[in-house]
Structures are given as structure tokens and as C-alpha cells.
Amino acid sequence: MTQFNKWITILFILIISSGGAIYAQNTQQSREELEKRKRELQLEIEEASKALKNTKKSSRESLAQLRVLKNKIELRSKLINNINSEINFINGDINKAQRDIKTLERDLDTLKKQYADLIVYAYKNRSSYAMLNFVFSAESFNDAVKRYEYLRQYREYRRRQAGTIVETQEQLQTKIENLKNQKDKRSLTLKTEQEQRNTLEKDKEEKDVVFNKLKAREKELTADLNKKKKDAAKVQAAVRAVIRREIEEARKKAAAEELARKKAAEAERKRKEEAAKKLAAQKAADNKSNEANNTTVAANPPAKEAAPEKPVDDDKPTRSINVLEATPEALALSENFEANKGKLPWPVANGVITGFFGRHRHPVIETIWMNNDGLIIATPKNEPVRAVFNGVVVNVYSAAGVGFAVLINHGKYFTNYVHLQSLRVKKGDKVTTGTILGTALTNEDNTGEIEFQVWRDINLQNPQPWILPK
Incomplete structure (x- = not known):
């Protein structure tokens, strides 16, 4: 295998591993969502049961009682679907555990066969003389050292092989116990699902009884509905x-504020015009005075005229999406x-x-x-x-x-x-x-x-x- 192919293989393994991790994470999240929704549905069913109990205090059946029963039936149906989804997850765990057990059993059989071969080989070569003969029959000292190291590693490998067998047996036992727990959990969940179905049937029967009694009072219900x-x-x-009154009041208030703003803008514009006229008259008077006194610009340079103020577009309308949002407070509230x-x-x-x-x-x-x-x-x-x-x-x-x-x-x-x-x-x-x-x-x-x-x-x-x- 080339170096390039090795890197491709490693990259592929990493992608598969990360994909598996993401799938496991998504599965975990889905299970958590299922458990959360299951708890929510159970609480809603409890509230519906309390509401139904209160409606039953009445001397006869009512639309409110029928609506609560329908709501309770719908919630219980959702709960059953939730339980079925949970069962599907458990079945997936059981199938995975069974596959893992088969894999571990195959691995254990292979390990035991390999270990048996090692034991047979060790038995056939158990003589110390044979071991020494194997070492000292080497052609050189280095070759003898390598043969000795081989024998040492062989013994270590055999020891590790025995440890691997024990570890695999422990993993297999854990998987078998986990499989049993999953099957017990599935049995319990299936029992719960069946209990919910039985209760659902009772709720439907009760709903039908209430419906039929109300049906007999059709004229009364029609009159009540019209009222x-x-x-x-x-x-x-x-x-x-x-709401129309609020809109009208808001419109009047906005119009009054707009009129006041325009009046203030007009007064400010007139003030600026008067100031500009006074400034122009003063400038003309200053020019005449300078000509009469024959004053040179170089000797007495005139003061730099202040730049005119940038006009403010006070007439620019303030747009509002809705008259009820005309004020900053109302807009923020919306x-x-x-x-x-x-x-x-x-x-x-x-x-x-x-x-x-x-x-x-x-x-x-x-x-x-x-x-x-x-x-x-x-x-x-x-x-x-x-x-x-x-x-x-x-x-x-x-x-x-x-x-x-x-x-x-x-x-x-x-x-x-x-x-x-x-x-x-x-x-x-x-x-x-x-x-x-x-x-x-x-x-x-x-x-x-x-x-x-x-x-x-x-x-x-x-x-x-x-x-x-x-």
C-alpha cells in the first residue's frame, strides 16, 4: 500500500467514525426530546383529567365536558404515538446489542482457537533443551539474541492473548446483560402502551355516551349556540x-403634536430670517465705515465671517408604521x-x-x-x-x-x-x-x-x- 493510499484509508475511517458519533448524538437528542414531550403530555393529560372531574360535578352533560373528553383523547393518542417511538428506539438498541453479541462471540471463538494453537505449539516445544537448542543453533551472536527476544515476545503475546480472551468474555457478558435489560424495558413499555390504549378506549366510550346524551338536546344546544x-x-x-377610539385619540394626539412641531419650526425659521437680515445690515454698515476711513485690508484684516448654520429640515415628516405606535413608548411596547x-x-x-x-x-x-x-x-x-x-x-x-x-x-x-x-x-x-x-x-x-x-x-x-x- 502506498503512502497516499494509507492516508486515504485513515481519512475514510475518521469520516465514518465522526459520522457515527453525529448519528449517536442526534439519536440521543431525539430520545431526550421524546422523554421531554412524554412528560409534557402526561402533565397535560393530568390537567385534562382534573378539568373533566370538575365538569362531572354538574348534574348533566355539557359541551364543555365533551370538549375536555375530546382533548383528553387527542392527548392520549399523542402519548401512545410517543411511546411507540420509544419502543422503536428500544428495538434498535436490542438489534444493535444482538449484532454486538454475535460479533463478540465470533471474536471470542477466533481468540480461543488462536490461543489453543499457541498452547499446542508450546506443549510440543515445552522441552528446555529444545528452547536452548533453538537459541544456540543460531549462526551468530546477534541472531541468538533475536531468537531469544522472539521467544520472550512469544510468551508475552500468549499472556496478552489470554487477557484478551478474559476481557472479551467480560464484554460479551455485559452485552448479554444489557440485552436482557433492554428486553425487560421493552416489555414494560409495551405494557404501558397497552394500558394507555385500554384507557383510550374507555375515554372514547365515555365520550360517545356524553355525545349521545347531548345529541338528544339538539334544540337546546342550538338555542344556546345562537345566544x-x-x-x-x-x-x-x-x-x-x-380600539377605534384609541386609534382616533392617538391620531388626534399625533396631529396636535405635528401642528405644534410645525409652529415651532416656523417660529424658528422666522427667527433665523430676522437674524440673517440684522447680520446683513450690520455687514453693510461695516463696509461703509471701512470705505470712509480708507482702511486697508492688509493692515486690519476683517474678522472671518462665521459660516452660516446648516439649515435643518424641520418639515421632514416622522413616519410611523401605525398611529398607535406614534410615541417611542408605544413603539417600544409593540x-x-x-x-x-x-x-x-x-x-x-x-x-x-x-x-x-x-x-x-x-x-x-x-x-x-x-x-x-x-x-x-x-x-x-x-x-x-x-x-x-x-x-x-x-x-x-x-x-x-x-x-x-x-x-x-x-x-x-x-x-x-x-x-x-x-x-x-x-x-x-x-x-x-x-x-x-x-x-x-x-x-x-x-x-x-x-x-x-x-x-x-x-x-x-x-x-x-x-x-x-x-
Whole structure:
């Protein structure tokens, strides 16, 4: 093998080794992500179970109970998929362990055969006379020394070979034990997966029972839905009216500030014109005085005229993306709110989303569509509702069917907290992240429920991408 080929071979081995290390690292990361998601799903299922327990305190079935059951079924299905992914990893470990065991067994057989050959050879040449004859039959002293060194190295190699056999046997035993542990782990995980499937079937059966009972109350549900649509329309109208008022006030304030700035700029321009006229008159008077006195420039050089001030373009308009961001404070608040997208805390410490933003088919009456302006969150009774970001309370209002609502301004963004049964803030209050606004309204299931909305100007946004994922 040439020197070049040796280097190519070494480089190839290094690439393969590094690739294997990267694969192992990615596998480890995937396992860590699986474990993390598994814990998160288990916590969400626990919260859903608590919410379901609270809804069952009601005397009869409700849509909230059906939504919690559906959410719980979805979470448990995700957990089962997570467990199946974990089983796939374990199967991969088992297959790798089996391959390693076969390789070690082959290596051990080879080592034992080689060692047996060494023992046979040593037995046949065990005579001290044969050893001495082998050394002293050398043609020269140097050759005799080399033969002696060969015998010494041979004995050392035989000793090392025995040690390698013992070490390989230990590695093989460790791999066998690891394989057994992996198989035990797989059996336990498969058992857990089956238990989750059994529970999932029970949840589905319970959901079907609730669904059928609600289906029998279709007329009542339709009337209730129509009432909720009217209530939601009132909330939307109230929010848009307040936001339009805020926009108009911000526009008036910006216009007044712009007018004041222009007046100040005009006054400054006139002042500069008057100063320039006075400077020109003074210069003309000085020139006449110099001509009358016949004063030479060389004898008395005139003072260097000050350079005229560079005009300032005071009429250059200050552009703003949005009138609600006209002030530096409002702009900074908007930018900070945007920068925290996906990081905002939940408005309640304990809660489960039972209604998602946007248009959805009715869970019972499939011919009817529902539209949620925000996230419907089931929460324990009397749960504190908190502000998700710094801002100013611009409206506190109440309406039939929705309880109290609090609207908070965050620059060009607004958060709206609907279905509160008590209030801790008033219009004009400055709030920070975590400020308690009130408590959740108790619904027909005798449990808490709120609606959380996010607005950009007068346009509704999906709140889910803004809050921390669970």
C-alpha cells in the first residue's frame, strides 16, 4: 500500500467514525426530546383529567365536558404515538446489542482457537533443551539474541492473548446483560402502551355516551349556540369600538403634536430670517465705515465671517408604521410584545384549551359551524386571571352572558380577557406581566372558564402561537 493510499484509508475511517458519533448524538437528542414531550403530555393529560372531574360535578352533560373528553383523547393518542417511538428506539438498541453479541462471540471463538494453537505449539516445544537448542543453533551472536527476544515476545503475546480472551468474555457478558435489560424495558413499555390504549378506549366510550346524551338536546344546544353568537358579537363590537377610539385619540394626539412641531419650526425659521437680515445690515454698515476711513485690508484684516448654520429640515415628516405606535413608548411596547411571541405566559396558571381559535364544526350538531374569537380555556373555579404582558387597561366592561371583560393595550396590540366574575383592575391602570385582573367566571358545569383574545388594531389574531406551548 502506498503512502497516499494509507492516508486515504485513515481519512475514510475518521469520516465514518465522526459520522457515527453525529448519528449517536442526534439519536440521543431525539430520545431526550421524546422523554421531554412524554412528560409534557402526561402533565397535560393530568390537567385534562382534573378539568373533566370538575365538569362531572354538574348534574348533566355539557359541551364543555365533551370538549375536555375530546382533548383528553387527542392527548392520549399523542402519548401512545410517543411511546411507540420509544419502543422503536428500544428495538434498535436490542438489534444493535444482538449484532454486538454475535460479533463478540465470533471474536471470542477466533481468540480461543488462536490461543489453543499457541498452547499446542508450546506443549510440543515445552522441552528446555529444545528452547536452548533453538537459541544456540543460531549462526551468530546477534541472531541468538533475536531468537531469544522472539521467544520472550512469544510468551508475552500468549499472556496478552489470554487477557484478551478474559476481557472479551467480560464484554460479551455485559452485552448479554444489557440485552436482557433492554428486553425487560421493552416489555414494560409495551405494557404501558397497552394500558394507555385500554384507557383510550374507555375515554372514547365515555365520550360517545356524553355525545349521545347531548345529541338528544339538539334544540337546546342550538338555542344556546345562537345566544353565545350574539354575546360574542357584542364583545367584538365593544372591543372594536374601544380600539377605534384609541386609534382616533392617538391620531388626534399625533396631529396636535405635528401642528405644534410645525409652529415651532416656523417660529424658528422666522427667527433665523430676522437674524440673517440684522447680520446683513450690520455687514453693510461695516463696509461703509471701512470705505470712509480708507482702511486697508492688509493692515486690519476683517474678522472671518462665521459660516452660516446648516439649515435643518424641520418639515421632514416622522413616519410611523401605525398611529398607535406614534410615541417611542408605544413603539417600544409593540416591539417587545412581538419579540415575545410564543413566550407569553398563559392567562391562568392551570388550564386546558377546550375551544380553539377560528371556525370549527359544532361538536354535536355537525351541520352547524362555530367561530371562536379566541381560546376557550377551562380552569379551576375562582382561578386568578393574569395579564400576559405589560400594558394599560383601556376598557373594563360587562355584558350579559360573558360576565366582565378587561381590554389591555400593548402598543398596536391588545389582549382581551373575557368571562371574568370579579375584577381587580380599572380603566387607566398600568399592569405588568402577571398582574391579577380578576377571577374566572363559573360556568354551567360549576367550573371556571375564560376566553383569551389577541388583537392587532381591529383585527383578531390566533392567540395560540403567542403563548407558551404546554
